[in-house]
Every structure is written in structure tokens, then in C-alpha cells.
Amino acid sequence: MxxxxxxxxxxxxxxxxxxxxxxxxxxxxxxxxxxxxxxxxxxxxxxxxxxxxxxxxxxxxxxxxxxxxxxxxxxxxxxxxxxxxxxxxxxxxxxxxxxxxxxxxxxxxxAKFDNDLTNKKKVEAAEQHNQELQAEYQKIAAPFKNDGALKVGRYYFDPSREEILMDTTLLDKHYKVYSFSDIVSYTPIEEGHNQTKKHGITRAVVGGAIAGGAGAIVGAITGGKNYDYIDKLGVVITFSNNENIRLIFLNSETKKGGFVANGYYKQFHDVCGVLGATISKNTQRLQFEQQKKLANPSSSSTSAADEIAKYKKLADDGAITQEEFEAKKKQLLGL
Structure with missing residues (x-):
């Protein structure tokens, strides 16, 4: 002392x-x-x-x-x-x-000295924590940015890594990585109008989703006339946990066929191409898993029975509720 x-x-x-x-x-x-x-x-x-x-x-x-x-x-x-x-x-x-x-x-x-010393330690600890978080972020984000991933807004689409990075922004320092394997569907958005008719015309371009039973890609093209101006252009990506990414490339009246509109359409088609390929790959994976289960139903049944027994024990021990057990049981039995 x-x-x-x-x-x-x-x-x-x-x-x-x-x-x-x-x-x-x-x-x-x-x-x-x-x-x-x-x-x-x-x-x-x-x-x-x-x-x-x-x-x-x-x-x-x-x-x-x-x-x-x-x-x-x-x-x-x-x-x-x-x-x-x-x-x-x-x-x-x-x-x-x-x-x-x-x-x-x-x-x-x-004394003020003691406060200053305490605050200094807090500041140093906060700075060290921020440095650790920044180092972790750089480790995750660098591969996306260095590998030439497709960038749209704050999102990086990397087909080689089969991941999507939601990058930080000036006002939002939160970031997240999504796996391509978790994508279940995407919905393109294209809205516009003609020069003589100001009422909107919505036209859905090719979209995709993993089908339930057969595992085929479900796409749809609705009718609708061509138009002179594009009002909104985007795509909504849905993941298996029901989380969505809403990408809006264009959200104001823009002359279709012009330099600006064409630039946004290029991004739009690039993203839809990546998503379409992803949906196809995910569908093939599901088909393979379904065929494997059909080829060996006994092992699948045994596996489901083992899982049910495991969750039953958790319910008996009070780790999960009876309702949670029943829901998991139905899921494993495909009911």
C-alpha cells in the first residue's frame, strides 16, 4: 500500500x-x-x-x-x-x-483519482472487448469480401462458401451469416406501370420454393402486360426458421430499359440465379434423403423410435413439457 x-x-x-x-x-x-x-x-x-x-x-x-x-x-x-x-x-x-x-x-x-482509475479500467476493458469483437468480425467477413462474393446492399452472396453475410452498416453493427442449405424459397418482386396508365401492374417473375413431397422446384409466372416504368424491384428470401431477408433493389419510379434500371435488373437477375441454383441443390439433397429413407425404412423407423424414446425420457425427467414431447413425436413420425 x-x-x-x-x-x-x-x-x-x-x-x-x-x-x-x-x-x-x-x-x-x-x-x-x-x-x-x-x-x-x-x-x-x-x-x-x-x-x-x-x-x-x-x-x-x-x-x-x-x-x-x-x-x-x-x-x-x-x-x-x-x-x-x-x-x-x-x-x-x-x-x-x-x-x-x-x-x-x-x-x-x-477521490476523483479513484474514479478516474476505475473509469480507466472500464474503458480499457471495453476497448479490449471491442477489439476482440472486431477481430472476430474481420475473421468472418474477410473471406466474403476477398473472394469476390456477389454484393447487394449490405448482403454478400458467396456460392463457393454457400453462405450469405449480412454485413454491418454505419448505424447497425450487427452482422449475421446465413447458410444456403437453410433457404426454402424466394419470391421475386417486380412492380411497374405504363406511361399512359398510372395504375400499378404487378408481375411476378420466376420464383422458387422447395416442394414438400416430391421435392421439385415450384415456380410461377403470372400474366400481366409489359410496362414502361419500374416502381419496385426486389426479392424476399425465406429460411427454414421462417426468417426473411427482404432485398429491395429499386423502390421509386424509374424508366425501364434505361441505364439505371438495367443496372438494378442485372443485380436482380444475378441474385435470382444464385437462389435458383441453391433451391435446385437443396431440392436434390432432400430427394436423396427421402430416397435413402425409402430404401431403408427399418433404419429410419428405428432411428425415429430411438429419438422418441429419448424425448420421452426428457419429458419424464421434466426437462421438456408433455406438449413439447407430443409435438416432437408427431414431427418424428411425420404426422
Whole structure:
């Protein structure tokens, strides 16, 4: 707590007393408070008695007694020891730690120095945490950005990694990685109107979804006339957990066939191409899994029975509710 070489220590009623001050000095990294001395108690009592006789003389006596005091009694705030230091040294310590005079006798005082030290540690911890988060983000995002992934807004589509990165923005530091294997459908959006007719015409271009039973790609093209202006162009991607990504390439009236519209259409077709290939691959994977189950129904049935037994034990142990067990049972049995 303090800098010392060799001290002679004797036991006091409240704490240990350092009797050899010459080898004991204040440590700037420790918080101390000032303690009352016998000198202060005596001069204080005399000052109170003088007040009953003459207040002016009492004030003069107190000022003289204060200035004659050359040493002060101090302790660390834990009160473990106490020792005497020159008043000048204590004054310099108090000023450097922004400890007001009226707080110097408070054992539980909180000097500005202590607050600054605590805040500094908090800031350093926060900076280290931010550096760790930034390093983790760079590790995840760098492959998408360095591999030439298709970028649309804040999203990177990487067919080689079969993943989508939702990148950070200036106002949103959240990022997320989606797997292609979790994509179950996508819905293109294309809305526009003719120059002479301001009412909107919605036209769905080729979309895709993984079909339930057969596992084929379901696509649809609705009718609708061609139009002169495009009002909205985008695509909605749906994942197996019902989460959606809504990509809007264009959301204002734009002349179709122009340079701006063509640029957005290129992005639109690129994304739809990646999504179409993904849906096809996911469908083939599901078909293979279904064929494998049909080719070996006993193993599938045994596996389902084992899973049901496992969840039944969880329900009996109270780890899951009976309703959750029944729902999982129906899912495993394909009901």
C-alpha cells in the first residue's frame, strides 16, 4: 500500500502504527484519509472554550494553531495502519488526487483519482472487448469480401462458401451469416406501370420454393402486360426458421430499359440465379434423403423410435413439457 524499506511497527487499539516514518511515505496509487491527532483535539477544545470568552481571539488562536501544525496523521482507507507525514506532503497528495479539504477526514471518501482509475479500467476493458469483437468480425467477413462474393446492399452472396453475410452498416453493427442449405424459397418482386396508365401492374417473375413431397422446384409466372416504368424491384428470401431477408433493389419510379434500371435488373437477375441454383441443390439433397429413407425404412423407423424414446425420457425427467414431447413425436413420425 505504501513505499517502505524497513519499519518498526507497534500495535495500536485500532490499527498498526508505523513508528519509523523516515522510511515510510505516501504512495500515489493508494487512497488515504486524514485522522485526527491529539494536537488537534487539544487545540480544538481550547478554541471552543475561547469562544465563550471572545470569538475573535478564538479564531486567531485556531488559525495560529492550524499553521503551527507541521505533521498530519494518515491511514489507507482500509484503516490497516496509520503513520505521521509532513503536512506539506499530505497537501500535495490531496491536491494531486483532487481530494477536497472537507473530505480529507472521511474514511469512505471517493477521490476523483479513484474514479478516474476505475473509469480507466472500464474503458480499457471495453476497448479490449471491442477489439476482440472486431477481430472476430474481420475473421468472418474477410473471406466474403476477398473472394469476390456477389454484393447487394449490405448482403454478400458467396456460392463457393454457400453462405450469405449480412454485413454491418454505419448505424447497425450487427452482422449475421446465413447458410444456403437453410433457404426454402424466394419470391421475386417486380412492380411497374405504363406511361399512359398510372395504375400499378404487378408481375411476378420466376420464383422458387422447395416442394414438400416430391421435392421439385415450384415456380410461377403470372400474366400481366409489359410496362414502361419500374416502381419496385426486389426479392424476399425465406429460411427454414421462417426468417426473411427482404432485398429491395429499386423502390421509386424509374424508366425501364434505361441505364439505371438495367443496372438494378442485372443485380436482380444475378441474385435470382444464385437462389435458383441453391433451391435446385437443396431440392436434390432432400430427394436423396427421402430416397435413402425409402430404401431403408427399418433404419429410419428405428432411428425415429430411438429419438422418441429419448424425448420421452426428457419429458419424464421434466426437462421438456408433455406438449413439447407430443409435438416432437408427431414431427418424428411425420404426422
Amino acid at each position: 505504501s513505499e517502505k524499506k524497513n519499519t518498526n511497527v507497534s500495535t495500536d487499539t485500532e490499527s498498526e502504527k508505523v513508528t519509523n516514518y523516515n522510511e515510510y511515505h505516501l504512495n500515489n496509487d493508494v487512497s488515504y484519509y486524514r485522522r485526527y491527532t491529539t494536537y488537534q483535539w487539544v487545540t480544538g477544545l481550547i478554541t471552543i472554550l475561547l469562544l465563550f470568552w471572545n470569538a475573535f481571539i478564538a479564531l486567531i488562536f485556531w488559525i495560529v494553531a492550524w499553521n503551527l501544525e507541521q505533521k498530519v496523521k494518515v491511514s489507507p482507507i482500509d484503516g490497516s495502519i496509520w503513520f505521521i507525514v509532513p503536512k506539506k506532503e499530505w497537501t500535495e497528495y490531496r491536491q494531486s488526487h483532487n481530494l477536497p479539504i472537507y473530505k480529507q477526514y472521511y474514511k469512505n471518501h471517493v
